[in-house]
Amino acid sequence: MSFTQLGLSDAIVRAITDHGYTTPTPIQAQAVPAVLAGGDLLAGAQTGTGKTAGFTLPMLHRLSTNAVGAAQTNKTSQRVIRALVLTPTRELAAQVEESVRTYGKYLNLNSAVIFGGVGINPQIKMLKHGVDILVATPGRLLDHHQQGTINLNQVEILVLDEADRMLDMGFIHDIKKVLAILPPKRQNLLFSATFSDDIKVLADRLLNNPAMIEVARRNSTVEVxxxxxxxxxxxxxxxxxxxxxxxxxxxxxxxxxxxxxxxxxxxxxxxxxxxxxxxxxxxxxxxxxxxxxxxxxxxxxxxxxxxxxxxxxxxxxxxxxxxxxxxxxxxxxxxxxxxxxxxxxxxxxxxxxxxxxxxxxxxxxxxxxKQTLPKEVIPGFEPDPAARAQPIQMRSGNGGHGGGGGGRNQPRSAGAVVKVRSAQTAKPRSGPPAPGGAKSGPRPAAARRSGGRGR
Structure with a gap:
């Protein structure tokens, strides 16, 4: 199967072809038609399989071919946010937005990414110019809403990327607040590397009769x-x-x-x-x-x-x-x-x-x-069989999230940054690597100019 057969526009296929990709990965082959159909989607795939392109490509197609949305944008004096992608961390937000620019470079759409770590004033100024597609971390998005510097009334597509990680990091309350300020009529896409009971609860709350895709065994690890x-x-x-x-x-x-x-x-x-x-x-x-x-x-x-x-x-x-x-x-x-x-x-x-x-x-x-990991003792480093277990420190000394995966009450940084680039004119810094083979489906490039936490 080719990307053309998935129903994507010529402009998007051209951008994909520019980077030498010809074959969609399994998650892309299933997710792209499902998103193009316009319904909600719950998608699970192990990390590294191309989930980002699985929603980025059809999102770009729908926004660029939706005459009603395009007319609304042209009617107003500036662009309105028509698609919102929420991610848990700065690095991931930067990667997703770079994918949007890479695959939308021949479209009349632009994008921005906002996350914490620097002053908020530059992003407020740039948001005033108008954005079609916004990639954001939850807390910083709410900061803008509270300050009245962002309008989400025209959002047509909402994507929760790495939703399981957002729940792990304690963003459920922020997510609920975001959902409350979005228009009720929209397409919802929930992507997650793993499924949990919390994810099921969120999906039941967010999604309306969704299509469901799971391209790998639940919580499985990559066989290679x-x-x-x-x-x-x-x-x-x-x-x-x-x-x-x-x-x-x-x-x-x-x-x-x-x-x-x-x-x-x-x-x-x-x-x-x-x-x-x-x-x-x-x-x-x-x-x-x-x-x-x-x-x-x-x-x-x-x-x-x-x-x-x-x-x-x-x-x-x-x-x-x-x-x-x-x-x-x-x-x-x-x-x-x-x-x-x-x-x-x-x-x-x-x-x-x-x-x-x-x-x-x-x-x-x-x-x-669901597997027993092989164990290998390294000569010279044999463990003491008489050693007794000791309590493990789960957090760093300042009370922040130390990397153990909990961090429900983790503090967030104070500022945020936004970068707006025309998807039609901007040159991507680097082509996104392929997740399914040397010339297979696209995946976001490594994070650029990013840092900090999910705020």
């Missing part, structure tokens, strides 16, 4: 990812990680820690071992996060240490290694973490360093993914 567990004592994790990186000549490694403090400490330890590393988490400035992501994507940085806040904002082709330095306390986060590798049909390796404190977490993860 080789997963293994290295048992180790808690105080030997850092030496083991350095040993694995050096002995295996790993050149690009994404490492997940449970807390922000733990991420910073590990970076210092790796640097002392002669291994280049940087950290990305909620306490890092926007410029620091952007720099770390850019250098890691380009291959200039050997190790990127992250908390779960960044798990869905890192989209890198051919990322070979993901290491769980600490296991997540929310089992679903394991799926999101290791989904950073094994993308675009490539193989990948996910290694977990597990101490006695984390045995219950490991059991919960294995129950979720």
């Amino acid at each position: 990812i080789a997963q293994k567990v290295h048992p180790v004592d808690r105080d030997k994790k850092h030496p083991m990680l350095s040993h694995l990186i050096k002995s295996n000549n790993w050149s690009q490694v994404l490492v997940f820690t449970r807390t922000k403090h733990g991420a910073n400490k590990l970076v210092e330890q790796l640097d002392n071992d002669g291994i280049g590393a940087m950290a990305i988490h909620g306490n890092k400035s926007q410029s620091a996060r952007t720099k770390a992501l850019a250098e890691f994507k380009d291959g200039a940085l050997q190790v990127l240490v992250a908390t779960d806040i960044a798990a869905r904002g890192i989209d890198i082709d051919q990322l070979p290694h993901v290491v769980n330095y600490d296991l997540p306390n929310v089992p679903e986060d394991y799926v999101h973490r290791i989904g950073r590798t094994g993308r675009a049909g490539a193989t990948g390796e996910a290694v977990s360093l597990v101490c006695v404190d984390e045995h219950i977490m490991l059991r919960d993860i294995e129950k979720l993914i």
